[in-house]
Amino acid sequence: MGKLRYDRERLDYIEEKHSLGYHALRVLKFLAYTLVLVLLYYVVFTVFFSSDEEKKMISESRLIEEQYSSLAGQTGLLENVLGELGQKDENIYRELFNTDFPEFTLRDSSALNFIDDSAYSEAVIPHTAMGIARLRHDFERCSRLMGAIADSIEVSGPDFLRGIPCILPIANFPLGNVGASLGRKMHPFYKKVVFHGGLDLVAPVGIEVRATADGQVESVERAQKLQGTSIVIDHGNGYETVYAHLSDLLVRKGQKVKRGDIIGRTGNSGTSFAPHLHYEVLLNGVQQDPLNYFNGELDADRFGELLVYAVNTGQSLD
Numbered sequence: 001m002g003k004l005r006y007d008r009e010r011l012d013y014i015e016e017k018h019s020l021g022y023h024a025l026r027v028l029k030f031l032a033y034t035l036v037l038v039l040l041y042y043v044v045f046t047v048f049f050s051s052d053e054e055k056k057m058i059s060e061s062r063l064i065e066e067q068y069s070s071l072a073g074q075t076g077l078l079e080n081v082l083g084e085l086g087q088k089d090e091n092i093y094r095e096l097f098n099t100d101f102p103e104f105t106l107r108d109s110s111a112l113n114f115i116d117d118s119a120y121s122e123a124v125i126p127h128t129a130m131g132i133a134r135l136r137h138d139f140e141r142c143s144r145l146m147g148a149i150a151d152s153i154e155v156s157g158p159d160f161l162r163g164i165p166c167i168l169p170i171a172n173f174p175l176g177n178v179g180a181s182l183g184r185k186m187h188p189f190y191k192k193v194v195f196h197g198g199l200d201l202v203a204p205v206g207i208e209v210r211a212t213a214d215g216q217v218e219s220v221e222r223a224q225k226l227q228g229t230s231i232v233i234d235h236g237n238g239y240e241t242v243y244a245h246l247s248d249l250l251v252r253k254g255q256k257v258k259r260g261d262i263i264g265r266t267g268n269s270g271t272s273f274a275p276h277l278h279y280e281v282l283l284n285g286v287q288q289d290p291l292n293y294f295n296g297e298l299d300a301d302r303f304g305e306l307l308v309y310a311v312n313t314g315q316s317l318d
Contacts, residue, residue, distance in 0.1 A: 162259060163235040165212035166296030169243060169279050170201055170266070175302060177202040179276060179317055181310040182289040188273035188317060196316045198242065198280035199290040205247050205275045207266040211257040212241055212281075212293070220249050227278065227318070228270020231263055242280035245272045245318060273317045 179200030187194045215235035222229045227244035231251065234240050247267025257263060268275040281288045291303075291310055298306065 162214040163237045163239060165235070165239060165241050165281050165290075165293045167210075167212050167259065168201075168294055168297055169209050169212050169241075169277060170203060170207055171210060173201060173203070175306045175309060178306055178309045181291050182287060185316040189271065196318075197287045198244075198278050199310065200317045201266075201277045201279060202317070203266045203275065203277060205265070205267050207277075208262045209243050209246065209264045209266060209277055211259060211261045211263050212279075213239065213259050215239075215241075215257060217251050217253055217255045217257060217263075220251065220253050222249070223270055226270050228272060229264075229267060230270075233257065233263075238284045240282040240285075242278070242282070244278040244280075245269050245276060271318055276317045278318050 179202050180196050181199050183196060184193050185196040186192070211233055213233075213235045215233040218232040218234040218240065220231050221227075227242070229246040229249060230242060230244040231246065231249065232240060232242050243264060245267055246264040246269060248265040249263075250265070251257060251261075251263045266275060266277045272278075279290050281290045281293050291307060294303065294306070
């Protein structure tokens with residue numbers, strides 16, 4: 001039924017009839033008003049009212065932001081301190097050796113091929129089998145080497161071992177004082193990378209130096225250049241050892257010595273940057289890395305410590 005309207009000409013009420021579009025427009029207006037009202041209620045409740053879960057999340061978020069800000073400040077402070085320490089370390093090294101401090105990094109080893117805990121059981125089984133196979137191969141190789149060593153000792157006799165250098169030339173030597181080892185190192189005077197033929201053991205002048213194996217003194221020399229005052233010992237089995245930059249000689253040419261005998265004292269003679277002992281091991285005239293000849297005195301842990309110190313030193317003292 002439409003809306004009644006008074007007609008003055010007819011002096012009577014007549015019914016106004018509306019089209020379908022008129023009614024559709026009224027419905028759309030009603031829906032629009034309703035949607036606006038719903039959105040208004042949602043905004044009001046969202047802005048001014050929060051559920052317990054939302055309040056908890058807001059509180060945790062604020063706490064995390066405060067902790068992050070505090071940790072960021074502490075991290076920045078630590079980074080500044082580390083940077084200052086590193087700069088001081090580089091300055092000290094540069095003042096002492098006139099070169100940059102070398103960085104030492106451990107290279108990844110393919111042998112350390114671990115499998116993570118999240119792996120499936122069918123992946124663990126072949127991985128373990130491969131590891132066992134590698135270990136068996138290494139065990140067989142070590143067994144062959146040990147057999148060859150035992151055969152060599154049996155043929156040469158027990159006295160053969162007395163002629164192999166296997167101790168440090170300075171007793172009770174602090175491993176942290178080890179210097180550059182065999183290889184290309186920065187020369188302290190020429191300021192360029194050259195081949196360094198032995199191992200530097202930093203020690204004050206006057207520390208006793210001992211023979212590292214039985215043998216006979218091949219030569220003794222007093223000089224003001226190169227290796228300075230030095231001793232060469234022939235061990236009679238292809239091995240020779242050299243002790244350079246000494247301050248005193250306590251043996252003479254042709255004298256027989258035993259492992260551990262005191263043969264001289266450390267010094268700073270010859271072309272030497274600071275007091276130390278330059279120690280060389282030669283096998284059939286070829287310079288060997290002395291680090292591999294301390295097994296008679298160092299266990300695995302101390303040898304690893306010595307190796308890290310020596311490899312991390314890029315500056316020789318002679």
